[in-house]
Amino acid sequence: MSRSYATEPARHESPAQRPPAPPRRRLRPLSVLTLTPLLRYAIARHSVPPGTDRRSGCDSCGTPISLDHPWPALGPAARCGNCRARIGAPPATVELVTAAAIAMLLLAGPPVGELVAMAWWLAFAVPLIFVDLAVHRLPDRLTLPAAAGTWLLLGLTALAGAGPAPWLRATAAGLGLAGFFAATTLLLGARGFGIGDAKLALSAGALLGWYGWATPVLGLLLAVTLSGLVALGLLVTRRARWSSHLPFGPYLVLGTIGALLM
Template structure:
C-alpha cells in the first residue's frame, strides 16, 4: 500500500455552501462540453509545425464553433463530403463518460474532484491528439496545468492548509523536470517537452496525496507503455526505432494512481 499523506478527515468547508451531493454532480456538466472536446481534437490533431486545422482535409469546408454540426458531433463527419474529421466516431464521448463515471464513483472531496475534473477536460483531447500526431499542444497542456494548480491552491486555502498544495507544486515541477531532462539528455529518444508540460498537471494532482503517489503514477505509465510497446514489437507493428506517444500512458498512469489513493 502506497503511503499517502492526506488532509485531516474532517468535513471540508465549502465557501458556496453547496451540499456534498450537489458538489459531486457538478462534473456531469462536462458532458455538455463533449462537442468542444471533439473540436479541440479536430483543431489540434495536425503535424508539428502545422497551424491548427480550420477545415475539412478532403473538401476544405470550414469547421469551427460557428459550424459545429455535423463535423463536431459524435459521428465526426464533414457536412459536405462526409469525410471523417478528428477522432473516430463516439470515442471522445465514451472516454468522457468513463472519466466522469470514475470521478463520481471514486468520490474524492469536492475540491479535489473539481481539480481532477478540470485536468481531465484537457487530458481527454490530449490523448487523442497524441495518438494521432504524436504531439501535445501548449494550448491544452498549459491551461490544464495552471487550472489544476490554482484549483488545488483554492482547496488548500479553504480547507486543507498549505502543506499538500506546496507538495503538489514541488511534485509538479519535479515530474516535469524529469521529463524535460530526458529530452535534453537523450533528444528524440527521451520524453518530449510536451510530455513535460502534461506532467505539470499530473504531478500536481498526484503530489497532493503524498510523495510516493507521483512515483506510482510514473511507474504505472512506464509499465503500460512498455507492455504496449512489447505487444507491438511481437506483432511486428512497430520497430525498436519507432517512437510511440507517451501522453496517453501518462494520463492512464495518473488516473490509476488516483484511483488507488481515493
C-alpha cells in the same frame, strides 16, 4: 363538555410506494457529455504536424468547422456535413472516453475542491490523448492551461481549508516530475521523453502530489508499465520497430487516473 379526538396512526410509505427520484438527478453526471463537441473541436484543431497552422475546416472539401454549427462534424459521427469525410477523432471515441472520465470522478468521490481540479485537468487530458496518438505532439495551448488551472484550483482548495502542506507538496511534485521528463530529453534526445510530456507532467504531477509523495511515483510506474506492455505487443505483432517512436502522453494520463483511483 369535553370532546375526545382519536388520533390516526402515522402513515408510512413503503419503498415501493415512494415516488421515483427525479430523472434529472440521475442524469446530471451524463449532462457533461454535452461538452464533447468542445473536446472534439480541440482535437480537430490541434491534430496537425508541428509548424502547421491549426485545422479550421475539413481536409477534403474545406468546409469550416465551428462551435456555432457543431453538428455533424463535432458530434459522435465525426463526419463532415458536406462530403462526409471523417474529421478529428474516430466516431464515438471521445464520447466513450469522456463517459469513462465521468465514471472515474464518481468512483474517486473527492471533496468539491479536488473534484473541480480533477475535472479541469481531465478537460484538457482527454483531447491531449487523441492529439498525441494522432500526430505525436502535446501542444502548449492544452498542456499549459491544464497545468496553470490545476495548480490554481488546488491552491484555492488549500485556502478553503485543506492547508498549505498538500498544495506545496503538489507544487514540488509537479515541478519534480516535469524536471525528470525534461532531463531525459536533454540527456537522451529523441530516445527520451519529449518536452510536451514534461509540460503535461506539470499538471499530472501536481494532481498526484496532492495525495502524497508516493502517489506520483505510482502514477509514473503505471504509465511506464502500460507503455512498455503496449510497445512489447506492437513489437511482437510487427506493427512497430525498435526505432519507432511511441507517444507517451496517453499512458501518462492513464497512469495518473490509475494512481488517483488507487
